[in-house]
Amino acid sequence: MSEPEIRFKGFEGKWESLSLKEVCEINPQSSLPETFEYVDLESVVGTSMLSHRTENRSSAPSRAQRLAKNNDIFYQTVRPYQKNNYLFINQNANFVFSTGYAQLRTKINSKYLFNILQTESFVGQVLLNCTGTSYPAINPNSLSNLTIRITENFSEQEQIATYFCTLDILIQSMIKKITTLKQLKSASLLSMFPQTGETKPRIRFEGFEGDWEKKNLNMCLSISTEKNISDNYGIEDVLSVSDDFGVMNQIELLGRSYAGKSVRNYGILKKGEIVYTKSPLKSKPFGIIKQNTYRTGIVSVLYAVYTAKDGISADYIHYYFDPAWRLNAYMRPLVNKGAKNTMNISNETALDGFIMIPQNIAEQQQIASFFHSLDTQISLEAQRLEKLKQIKSACLDKMFV
Numbered sequence: 001m002s003e004p005e006i007r008f009k010g011f012e013g014k015w016e017s018l019s020l021k022e023v024c025e026i027n028p029q030s031s032l033p034e035t036f037e038y039v040d041l042e043s044v045v046g047t048s049m050l051s052h053r054t055e056n057r058s059s060a061p062s063r064a065q066r067l068a069k070n071n072d073i074f075y076q077t078v079r080p081y082q083k084n085n086y087l088f089i090n091q092n093a094n095f096v097f098s099t100g101y102a103q104l105r106t107k108i109n110s111k112y113l114f115n116i117l118q119t120e121s122f123v124g125q126v127l128l129n130c131t132g133t134s135y136p137a138i139n140p141n142s143l144s145n146l147t148i149r150i151t152e153n154f155s156e157q158e159q160i161a162t163y164f165c166t167l168d169i170l171i172q173s174m175i176k177k178i179t180t181l182k183q184l185k186s187a188s189l190l191s192m193f194p195q196t197g198e199t200k201p202r203i204r205f206e207g208f209e210g211d212w213e214k215k216n217l218n219m220c221l222s223i224s225t226e227k228n229i230s231d232n233y234g235i236e237d238v239l240s241v242s243d244d245f246g247v248m249n250q251i252e253l254l255g256r257s258y259a260g261k262s263v264r265n266y267g268i269l270k271k272g273e274i275v276y277t278k279s280p281l282k283s284k285p286f287g288i289i290k291q292n293t294y295r296t297g298i299v300s301v302l303y304a305v306y307t308a309k310d311g312i313s314a315d316y317i318h319y320y321f322d323p324a325w326r327l328n329a330y331m332r333p334l335v336n337k338g339a340k341n342t343m344n345i346s347n348e349t350a351l352d353g354f355i356m357i358p359q360n361i362a363e364q365q366q367i368a369s370f371f372h373s374l375d376t377q378i379s380l381e382a383q384r385l386e387k388l389k390q391i392k393s394a395c396l397d398k399m400f401v
Contacts, residue, residue: 002149005398008163011156015401021144023113024106030067032057036094038064041078041101044086047118047168048175052095066097071110074101075117078137080126087114102140108150111161116148119396149401160399167392174385181378185371189323192367194356205370208363218351220317221306226268228298235259239269239297241277243284247292259300266298267305274314276304276350278343283324286331287343291318304347311361315368320355322371330355 002014020026038055040063055064066074068088074097076084087110088095097103106113116122125146130136151157191203199211238259240250247269251257259266269275269292278287279302291314299305308314321327330353336344358364 002401004401006395007399008156008159011151011153011159013151013153015149015151017147017149019144020104020146020148023108023148023150024073024104026140026144027066027103028105032060032064032067032096033094036060036064036067036096039074039086039095039097039101041076041084041098044074044076044084046083047085047087048172049086055096060096061098063098063100064096065099066101066103068095068097068103069105071106073104073106073110073114073117075104075143076100077102077140077143078135080123080130080136080138083118083123085114085117087111102143109154109157109161111165112150112157113148115161115164115396116150116400119400120393121397121400122146122148163399164392164395167388167395171385171388171392174381174388178378178381178385181374181381185374185378186323188371188374189319189326192370193320193326199356205363205366208358208360208366210359212356213359214354215357216351217353217355218348220309220312220355220357221274221351222309223347223351224267224270224273224305224307226305228264228266228268231264233263233266233268233298235263237297238263238266239292239294239299241275241279241288241290241299241303243281243288246290247275247294249294249297263298265301267301267303268296269299269303269305270296270307272308272314274306274308274317275299276306276347278302278304278345280343284327285337286328286335286345289317289321289327291315304350306351312357313361313364313368315372316357316364317355319368319371320357 004015034057036055036057037052038060039049039052040061043049043051055061068074068091070089070091072088074086074088076082078100086101089110104113126138126143127136129142129146130138188203192201194201194212201212235257236249236251238250238257239247240253241247242253245253250259271292271294273292274289275292276287276289280287308317321330331350334345334349334353358367
């Protein structure tokens, strides 16, 4: 194919096949300034620079070699399938990139070329010329010999570049919005609950007053012992718990079933009930506590299932244990970890700790409703972000050759 599948009106003709070294200079030589901002391989994620650090020339890492100029492209040569590449534009300070990036000083529209390098077809070429398996990498000479197809019409290059620039602005705006919402949630999970040694939250909904109660969790939840003895639920009804996604169907979450031949001894987890999974995570080494907002199903005997008692909102319990620091502080004194990181804790012992809770269930419900609304908004924005990324990915495939 010598022309893209989708093209702006007014442009025609075949695209030319050129090697990368014909359209840009690879790793231009330069002298480093006395001080600079250093960008290593962990600094760029996707197409965004998330961090950099100040270094002096005399003490900087030996890999700090690539002095950036405006419109330079930095292409990650290690694990290029990650597409952690950066287009350097309008930075005031001196920036120096690691030799883990190939520096491309382009002779054509830099934004246009940058998007070509992000296409699956180009990344596929790169991977075919990589060496190594765990950390595949391409050397600069091999990279420079790879071919791309471009339009020689600078107006067409500019129009394509502007289109993808607009998409990127929308994507970055959506990412910032999601980040802001998550920061609001984190701050609210701290300020809307009493701090250690306090009996009232620092931020509270109008109409509620008085001290919160320090209450044993076994006064809030009761253990559910209902089992799947009658085989009303099958393997397709087995649920798993994820810290990110909550309670989900095991096959949908993990890609397959991990249940045994018989699930008659599995516990029934009803919608609205609380579940404690004793599987350690990096951020939550003592397991996770979630409310089942999905649907009724069954869970392995490794899960503890609880029902909220009268006057207690299960939604509130869910959000109380949402932040890792609060959950870990609660569970740490109760759990005995085995030699192989196993969780030695009974379903009863998991309820032996204390939590802070409003005495008025209406306040519990209003707090939970606030966080539920935040979660819903975050989820909707994340879906919109994913759709934008899918649109960009499809356009990269169809608007380049």
